[in-house]
Amino acid sequence: MSALRKKFGDDYQVVTTSSSGSGFNQPAPKRKRQRFVDKNGRCNVQHGNLGSETSRYLSDLFTTLVDLKWRWNLFIFVLTYTVAWLFMASMWWVIAYIRGDLYKAHDDKYTPCVANVYNFPSAFLFFIETEATIGYGFRYITDKCPEGIILFLFQSILGSIVDAFLIGCMFIKMSQPKKRAETLMFSEHAVISMRDGKLTLMFRVGNLRNSHMVSAQIRCKLLKSRQTPEGEFLPLDQLELDVGFSTGADQLFLVSPLTICHVIDTKSPFYELSQRSMQTEQFEIVVILEGIVETTGMTCQARTSYTEDEVLWGHRFYPVISLEEGFFKVDYSQFHATFEVPTPAYSVKEQEEMLLISSPVMAPSLSSSREKNNSVDCLDTLEDTSTKLPSKLQKMTGRGDLPRKLLRMSSTTSEKVYSFGDLSMKLQRISSVPGNSEEKLVLKTTKMSSDLMSQSVADLPPKLQRLAGGGRMEGHLPPKLRKMNSDRFT
Numbered sequence: 001m002s003a004l005r006k007k008f009g010d011d012y013q014v015v016t017t018s019s020s021g022s023g024f025n026q027p028a029p030k031r032k033r034q035r036f037v038d039k040n041g042r043c044n045v046q047h048g049n050l051g052s053e054t055s056r057y058l059s060d061l062f063t064t065l066v067d068l069k070w071r072w073n074l075f076i077f078v079l080t081y082t083v084a085w086l087f088m089a090s091m092w093w094v095i096a097y098i099r100g101d102l103y104k105a106h107d108d109k110y111t112p113c114v115a116n117v118y119n120f121p122s123a124f125l126f127f128i129e130t131e132a133t134i135g136y137g138f139r140y141i142t143d144k145c146p147e148g149i150i151l152f153l154f155q156s157i158l159g160s161i162v163d164a165f166l167i168g169c170m171f172i173k174m175s176q177p178k179k180r181a182e183t184l185m186f187s188e189h190a191v192i193s194m195r196d197g198k199l200t201l202m203f204r205v206g207n208l209r210n211s212h213m214v215s216a217q218i219r220c221k222l223l224k225s226r227q228t229p230e231g232e233f234l235p236l237d238q239l240e241l242d243v244g245f246s247t248g249a250d251q252l253f254l255v256s257p258l259t260i261c262h263v264i265d266t267k268s269p270f271y272e273l274s275q276r277s278m279q280t281e282q283f284e285i286v287v288i289l290e291g292i293v294e295t296t297g298m299t300c301q302a303r304t305s306y307t308e309d310e311v312l313w314g315h316r317f318y319p320v321i322s323l324e325e326g327f328f329k330v331d332y333s334q335f336h337a338t339f340e341v342p343t344p345a346y347s348v349k350e351q352e353e354m355l356l357i358s359s360p361v362m363a364p365s366l367s368s369s370r371e372k373n374n375s376v377d378c379l380d381t382l383e384d385t386s387t388k389l390p391s392k393l394q395k396m397t398g399r400g401d402l403p404r405k406l407l408r409m410s411s412t413t414s415e416k417v418y419s420f421g422d423l424s425m426k427l428q429r430i431s432s433v434p435g436n437s438e439e440k441l442v443l444k445t446t447k448m449s450s451d452l453m454s455q456s457v458a459d460l461p462p463k464l465q466r467l468a469g470g471g472r473m474e475g476h477l478p479p480k481l482r483k484m485n486s487d488r489f490t
Helices: 002-011 051-059 061-067 070-099 120-131 146-174 179-183 348-358 363-386 391-396 402-410 420-432 438-457 462-468 479-489
Strands: 184-186 190-195 198-207 213-227 233-241 258-263 284-293 299-307 311-313 315-317 321-323 328-330 338-340
Touching: 051 061, 061 146, 070 120, 070 146, 120 146, 179 184, 179 299, 184 284, 184 299, 190 315, 198 284, 198 315, 213 258
Parallel strands: 190 311
Antiparallel strands: 184 198, 190 198, 198 258, 213 233, 213 284, 284 299, 315 338, 321 328
């Protein structure tokens, strides 16, 4: 038993195995869940093997003393004053010993450096009376001792430095807002359920004091081990959980308990998390609440964490606010309470995949986009065909860019008669027939474009109708030009 404890440490629950009548043994030892941040906000991190880097602590001695525990602070406080007092008392005794004041103190005709200093206790009492500015008047410095005056000045400067350093350190440690974080509450569990039609991770935070937290802001980090595509293993990879940064919902008005929400979508690290996969997942959600204490103006930070076994799937928090006569009452007895609600057991990714499989394909949008592309291709074909006409024919028809204008005007939905979607389907049927060559396809396309332009002329303005001849253009051409046109496309 002791060997197992020594091997596995306190993080394991060691269970002794014994054979029973049925021949089965007790369950194997189960490892406790190691947390990165405790529920009270303490981080389980220890820095070791610093080597020469420990000198950095001495370079920032004030912060080092503030970070120490109270017992070490009190010990250093008492030790520093005791050593300083003994050192300065020894300096006064040495001066009296060198001058011979210890042996001539009772001589009325002799003027010592410090009156009524006979031994070390009397020198120590003189220093305490001077340092504490008590001044009983029995022991005092005379004007016959210049070295005593210099030592008195040094004592005053040294005492002021020690007082400022140690008393300031104790004051900062007592006024730290860590205790203010004790009155900031987090729910014991986080829940996952539907809110506003979306799968949402939620937890609750509350403030027990009447004093407010100014500029309170909340952040969430997901700690999870993963392996990169390059093979690098990250034991504590930190991912950001969006709790309203883009919408400003992370800025809290923390007067009454609030429910913090993280919407699980495609950008969420929980996009593939389902109720079944959560039983095998290992992660930790670290919650950090920061704000300024209204009474002291100092920044306060409260922390907690939720492991995978502290996240309840398909639960919701009980309401804690009720309206009384003239005020709102918060019932903190229901602060941690949850109840079950109907929630899909599938992940958001699985729900989206099932929705795509069960829902019909968006045919109208796809067909409209295809018809639009086919119409554009048909317009390009017609424009290329119009450019193949002889220059003499283009001059006789009015203007060289007339077919392009007619096609552009006929493509407008408010003025066109034929649908270019129908035209593209005809072109597809023509192109799909085996044995048709490119020349026949061009000929049929030209005939269709001429039919289209002839039917569109009736809808054109009078000016364009006069340019186009008011009807079918080829019908008003001379026989020679009609023959040239037919020879070109046959």
